[in-house]
Amino acid sequence: MDAQVQARSAARAAIFKALGHPARLYMVEELAKGERCVCELTDLVGMDTSTVSRHLRVLKGAGIVKDEKRGLQVFYTLRIPCILNLFGCIETVLESNAKDQMAVLNEA
Amino acid sequence: MDAQVQARSAARAAIFKALGHPARLYMVEELAKGERCVCELTDLVGMDTSTVSRHLRVLKGAGIVKDEKRGLQVFYTLRIPCILNLFGCIETVLESNAKDQMAVLNEA
DNA sequence: CAACCTCTTGGCTAAAATACCAAGTAGACA
DNA sequence: TGTCTACTTGGTATTTTAGCCAAGAGGTTG
Secondary structure (H helix, E strand, O other): OOHHHHHHHHHHHHHHHHHOOHHHHHHHHHHOOOOEEHHHHHHHHOOOHHHHHHHHHHHHHOOOEEEEEEOOEEEEEEOOHHHHHHHHHHHHHHHHHHHHHHHHHHHO | OOHHHHHHHHHHHHHHHHHOOHHHHHHHHHHOOOOEEHHHHHHHHOOOHHHHHHHHHHHHHOOOEEEEEEOOEEEEEEOOHHHHHHHHHHHHHHHHHHHHHHHHHHHO
């Protein structure tokens, strides 16, 4: 793994990493429906506002969302809609995992 | 975020999380070309065998790869080829980030 | 069966992520 | 101007992740 390959993998991995948290992923799904302010997302995930704010910063840092302040509120938007395409394959993996789990249970 | 939604997001996020490490992502890309034994992957990423083995366990735990022992070696294979479809969108995000970065530089 | 090879696991340490509360910032509005 | 609202940041404790070395497990081969 030379320096260039390393850098490429690191850049890609950073995006997956940003999506690799339940609350962040859920917020991304919600943002797919349209822009949301921090307060809405906070209600949605049921964590402290400060925690939600930090999660949003991670998503922003990865380039997945962008923010815009209007009045007192800050609205977040999905920057790259194709993120949603990812979910199809993820679902396939989950279904496959579930099937394997069933197979294991049947063996017992 | 009720229990069911929480569980669904957690399951999905776990897969992204597994992909969210440079070495693991690189190995997935390599496995896209065909099965590889641990020793080949170890050479490729240039880490300790034990570290590579642990990374592979993470990928296996997420249901992304499967393993098969043949003789002394253990061969890993991609379990769900559609994982590769994910990269297209990731690349879009990276390109978009790069553009923004350029814009910031030009402002200065 | 003894030496060897490939891989996994135990043990440990260092670094990073996550969550909360408290405090700060910035804008709205009486 | 003072206060309220929406959000971010500082500080901190806890948990998780990542890496290596050493040791074990499982198969091969002389």
